[in-house]
Structures are given as structure tokens and as C-alpha cells.
Amino acid sequence: MLPLKWKKSDEKYKKERAEFFNAIKHLDRRTFLKVAGMAGAVFASKGLIPPHSFQLIDMVHAKTDEKPGFRFAYISDTHLYERKLNERFVRAMMRAVQDVNALDPQPDFVFFGGDLAQLGQAGELELGKQILSEVKAPIRMMVGEHDWFLDMGEKWQQLFGPSQYSFDHKGVHFIVLMSVNEKDFWTERKMTPMERMMTVAGLDNALQSRFEVGKEGQEWLKKDLAKVPKDKPIVVFSHSPLYKYYKPWNFWTEDAEAVQKMLFPYQSVTVIHGHTHQMLTNRIKNIHFHGMLSTAWPWPYPPEGLPKLTVQFDRPDPFDEADGNGNGTVDVYQKGYVDKHYNLWSKNPIKVTKTYLESWGKESIPPAPVFATY
Amino acid sequence: MTKKHLKFFIMGLLTLGAFVLLVVLGKVGSYAEQSPQTKELKKGSSSENLVIPLCDGKTQIEIPDARAGEALSPEKAMKVALMMKEAYAKEQAKQTSKWTKRDRLIWEREQKRVIEEGNRLFHDWKAIGGTTGISCDMCHPNASNTHAETYPKFQTQLKRVSTLRDMINWCIENPSKGKPLALDDPKMIALEAYITNQRKGTPLAPGKH
Numbered sequence: 276m277l278p279l280k281w282k283k284s285d286e287k288y289k290k291e292r293a294e295f296f297n298a299i300k301h302l303d304r305r306t307f308l309k310v311a312g313m314a315g316a317v318f319a320s321k322g323l324i325p326p327h328s329f330q331l332i333d334m335v336h337a338k339t340d341e342k343p344g345f346r347f348a349y350i351s352d353t354h355l356y357e358r359k360l361n362e363r364f365v366r367a368m369m370r371a372v373q374d375v376n377a378l379d380p381q382p383d384f385v386f387f388g389g390d391l392a393q394l395g396q397a398g399e400l401e402l403g404k405q406i407l408s409e410v411k412a413p414i415r416m417m418v419g420e421h422d423w424f425l426d427m428g429e430k431w432q433q434l435f436g437p438s439q440y441s442f443d444h445k446g447v448h449f450i451v452l453m454s455v456n457e458k459d460f461w462t463e464r465k466m467t468p469m470e471r472m473m474t475v476a477g478l479d480n481a482l483q484s485r486f487e488v489g490k491e492g493q494e495w496l497k498k499d500l501a502k503v504p505k506d507k508p509i510v511v512f513s514h515s516p517l518y519k520y521y522k523p524w525n526f527w528t529e530d531a532e533a534v535q536k537m538l539f540p541y542q543s544v545t546v547i548h549g550h551t552h553q554m555l556t557n558r559i560k561n562i563h564f565h566g567m568l569s570t571a572w573p574w575p576y577p578p579e580g581l582p583k584l585t586v587q588f589d590r591p592d593p594f595d596e597a598d599g600n601g602n603g604t605v606d607v608y609q610k611g612y613v614d615k616h617y618n619l620w621s622k623n624p625i626k627v628t629k630t631y632l633e634s635w636g637k638e639s640i641p642p643a644p645v646f647a648t649y
Numbered sequence: 650m651t652k653k654h655l656k657f658f659i660m661g662l663l664t665l666g667a668f669v670l671l672v673v674l675g676k677v678g679s680y681a682e683q684s685p686q687t688k689e690l691k692k693g694s695s696s697e698n699l700v701i702p703l704c705d706g707k708t709q710i711e712i713p714d715a716r717a718g719e720a721l722s723p724e725k726a727m728k729v730a731l732m733m734k735e736a737y738a739k740e741q742a743k744q745t746s747k748w749t750k751r752d753r754l755i756w757e758r759e760q761k762r763v764i765e766e767g768n769r770l771f772h773d774w775k776a777i778g779g780t781t782g783i784s785c786d787m788c789h790p791n792a793s794n795t796h797a798e799t800y801p802k803f804q805t806q807l808k809r810v811s812t813l814r815d816m817i818n819w820c821i822e823n824p825s826k827g828k829p830l831a832l833d834d835p836k837m838i839a840l841e842a843y844i845t846n847q848r849k850g851t852p853l854a855p856g857k858h
């Protein structure tokens with residue numbers, strides 16, 4: 276006769292089995308196949324025979340509810356010089372273009388995160404436009420300070436249109452916000468346009484003003500948001516992070532609080548920014564923030580101010596020109612928020628999920644760096 | 650003692666005297682900087698005897714049996730040298746350090762000048778002989794991620810224990826595509842001075858990766 280313990284276990288097994296098959300009846304075919312594959316992998320790895328666990332079934336349900344609605348890709352901070360001066364940055368940008376063109380299925384669009392040029396010169400911007408013309412998916416552009424401060428955006432806007440705009444895509448409201456305005460620091464110092472550009476291009480000089488959306492930008496944003504229902508997911512693109520991270524390097528938006536305040540009433544807001552050339556994650560109330568990688572060079576984490584939720588990338592290897600650089604994709608959920616994929620060229624890709632941010636970093640934790648910043 | 654021996658002895662003392670005098674003269678400037686009133690050293694005393702200023706800029710010794718401008722006899726010269734030696738020893742006893750405020754100013758100003766030069770080079774790709782438009786600060790704002798305090802350490806890619814200067818040259822040669830600097834090139838020293846000063850206060854950690 277079997278001991279009592281065994282009998283109980285047997286009952287539990289039968290119960291699980293019944294529930295598993297019951298749940299499967301409610302799945303569509305596509306999801307079922309996915310589940311079956313997943314379940315198989317999980318069981319195999321544990322050396323078990325399905326069906327088995329409650330947790331798995333619950334997870335399946337969660338996945339069904341939370342399917343990303345669509346995907347877009349990004350390329351950012353290419354910092355092009357003219358080809359005859361610097362081949363390396365051109366090569367890196369072309370690699371990113373190849374990456375997004377190789378995505379299957381193709382992303383709904385490719386977002387360019389700003390700092391196309393290094394010094395805002397016509398030749399640099401034109402070269403950038405030429406390389407971007409190779410992208411198969413539709414392109415959406417954002418301006419960066421490196422594109423702007425030679426001629427205050429004249430050439431860039433001539434090539435790519437307005438620096439601030441919004442659009443709707445598959446139920447999500449997208450806003451491209453010009454956040455790298457600076458208060459005039461050049462007139463008093465009698466700087467030439469190139470001196471102004473060089474000053475803004477440098478990170479560790481104390482000469483320039485801090486980035487800001489500015490009054491005009493805030494007015495524009497207010498008007499734009501007025502027509503958006505509170506439960507509609509919002510994705511904001513800004514070149515600088517829309518929070519205060521590290522002032523000495525202008526990893527900073529001076530009027531960030533005012534902008535955040537305008538976004539707080541909305542159910543789900545995601546800010547995706549360039550400028551910082553690193554893996555960067557933050558959350559303030561309902562706003563999730565994700566940084567974009569650069570194709571040109573990675574930036575170290577500053578000595579202070581790093582948001583707690585940020586999972587750093589490993590310190591880039593100086594001997595590997597691709598390390599720490601890359602591009603990425605963003606899976607947008609219909610109910611709001613995104614999974615952010617960092618396609619690091621010399622490392623395994625890393626995903627920072629909406630679950631990670633929604634759980635304040637408790638679940639779905641991305642891999643930690645082995646060689647962190649010090 | 651023969652006359653010849655005495656002559657050598659006197660010559661020796663005179664040499665010492667001359668040396669002391671040189672040291673004294675060298676120091677006068679520094680003391681002058683400390684206390685401006687001593688700039689106006691008396692050319693001679695009220696008597697017409699020979700007066701020699703000492704290295705503190707204040708003390709003067711009067712040589713009783715020598716006239717100002719007089720060519721000293723070996724005997725008198727020996728006496729002067731001995732007096733100076735004695736006075737110098739007294740001054741030394743009063744001082745806890747041989748270094749003066751002037752010395753310290755020189756150290757500070759030279760250090761600052763070289764760091765500033767390093768700062769300039771660090772932010773100027775042309776100045777380090779680069780050809781790609783890439784300057785040091787582009788990847789290393791405030792010399793971050795340079796880790797000067799961890800060298801020398803083994804660099805797999807260089808296949809040897811390397812110094813910060815090796816790494817500076819690596820960056821000049823690779824991202825910046827310039828020619829490597831001699832390890833004792835003033836530009837190299839300036840870059841090192843800037844980088845190490847940006848990492849000032851970080852505990853030494855040779856070998857850390």
C-alpha cells in the first residue's frame with residue numbers, strides 16, 4: 276500500500292493536469308504553440324515531465340494579457356564627422372543601419388535619437404541623412420545639441436523638419452520634445468558660432484548653460500497634451516534625460532520637474548532619451564525612463580546621481596571600439612509602457628522590461644555588470 | 650704644517666666661503682618675497698668696514714678689520730669664511746626645513762601649470778597629434794574611467810604589465826590615430842598630471858581591473 280504522502284501528491288498531480296488542459300482550451304493557437312514550447316523548455320531543463328505547475332499556467336495568462344502591441348527600433352548619437360576626417364563613426368552608424376534593416380519582422384519605424392553630427396556642420400548632417408536613407412523602415416528624427424548649436428538648428432530643420440512634433444501610432448501618443456535648448460552663454464563671451472558649438476560639445480566644461488525644454492517648449496507640450504486622453508499611453512522622446520541626473524556633464528534638464536508635472540496625470544508615460552551613451556533606467560512616479568545607446572562611443576557613469584533602478588552595462592573595453600556601443604529596439608505594450616532592448620554590439624543583448632520598472636526593480640531583474648564603474 | 654699645506658687649507662675654506670655665499674645670494678630673493686622690508690639691504694654700514702648680508706635677509710655681519718671694497722688677504726678671507734659658516738649654522742639651527750616659501754610657490758605653480766597644460770591637451774585632439782577628431786575627454790569626461798590609481802597592471806591586449814602612459818599612448822594611437830609620445834615627453838607628463846589629479850583622493854589600487 277502506498278504511503279499517504281504519495282497519495283496526496285498523486286491527487287495534486289491530477290488536479291494540476293486537469294487545470295492545465297482546461298487552461299489550454301482557452302488559448303488561441305499561436306499562444307498555445309508558444310506556451311507549449313516554453314513549457315517544454317522549462318520542463319526539460321528541470322528534468323520533469325509535463326504537465327506540472329500552477330505557476331506556469333498563471334504566467335501563460337499574464338503573457339496573453341500583456342502582449343506588446345508593436346516594436347520600433349532606434350539608432351542614436353552617431354556624432355558624425357565628415358568621412359575624410361573620421362571613418363570610424365561612419366562605419367559604426369552603417370552597422371546600426373544594417374542591424375535595423377536585418378530585423379525580422381521589420382520594426383514599425385526607426386527612431387533617431389539625436390546628435391547625428393559631431394559639430395553641427397552641413398557636411399556632417401548631410402552625410403547622416405545619406406546614411407539614414409538606407410534604412411528600410413520609416414524614420415522619425417530628433418535633434419541633439421551637437422546638431423543644433425553651430426547654426427541654432429537651421430541646417431538640421433532644413434533637412435529633417437521641425438525639432439518638436441507629435442504623432443499617434445497604434446493607440447500610443449508619441450511626442451518628440453526639444454529638450455536641449457540653452458540660455459545664451461555665448462553673446463557676452465563674444466563666441467563665434469563654432470566656439471559656441473565646441474563649448475556645448477564638451478561635457479566637462481562649466482562654461483555652458485544647462486539644457487532646458489524652455490517656456491515655449493512647455494507651452495507647446497501643454498497644448499499637445501490637452502488633446503490626449505488620460506488613459507492613452509504616451510511615449511516621449513527627448514534628447515537629454517527628462518530628469519536631473521548629473522549636472523556637471525549636462526546629463527540634465529533644468530526644467531525637468533515642470534515637464535514631469537505635466538506628465539504625471541497620465542496613466543502610462545515612457546520617456547526615451549539619448550545623450551547619455553549608456554544603459555540607463557529610471558522611474559519617477561508614473562514615468563519610466565530609458566536611455567539609448569550611442570553608436571560612436573560609450574560614456575562612463577558619473578561619480579554620483581545614478582538612478583537606483585539603473586542596471587549598468589559592464590565597463591566598456593577600451594581595446595574594442597564597438598564595446599559599449601550599439602542600438603536597440605523598443606516593444607510597446609498596448610496598455611502602456613515598454614520593454615527596452617539594448618543591442619550591445621560586443622556583449623549579450625540586455626532587456627529592461629516594463630515588469631522590472633513596474634515592480635520597482637523587484638522582478639525581471641536584468642543581469643548585473645561584472646566590472647561596474649568605480 | 651708647511652706653508653704649502655696652509656695655502657691649500659685657506660683655498661679650501663675660501664671655496665667653502667664662496668659656496669656659502671652663493672647659497673646666501675640664492676636665498677636672498679626668497680626671503681625678500683617673504684618680508685619686503687628686507688629688500689632694502691644697506692649697501693654698507695655707518696662704519697667703512699666690509700658688511701656682508703646673510704641668507705635670512707636681515708642679519709649683516711661686519712668684518713671689523715676689512716674695509717668695504719678691499720681685496721681680502723688670505724688670512725682675512727679665512728676669517729670671513731669662518732664667520733659666515735658660523736652665522737649660516739646659526740640660521741640652519743633656527744629653521745626646521747631647508748625649503749622656503751618660495752620653493753613651495755614654485756612647486757605649486759609648476760604643478761598647476763603642467764596640470765593646466767594636460768587639461769588643454771586632454772580636450773584638444775589636434776594638440777595630441779590626433780587625426781580623427783577624437784579627443785580624450787570625449788570618452789573620459791573629467792578623466793573618468795581612466796583609473797590612474799590602478800596602474801601598473803596587466804593589460805591582456807598589450808600582453809604585459811602596463812603603465813598609465815602606455816594607455817595614454819594607446820588612446821593616442823588608436824581612437825585618435827596619432828603618433829605615440831615618448832614616455833618622458835612633456836606632453837605625456839602633462840596628460841598624466843591632469844589625469845592623476847582628476848583621480849586625486851582615490852586609494853591606490855595597483856592591479857585592479
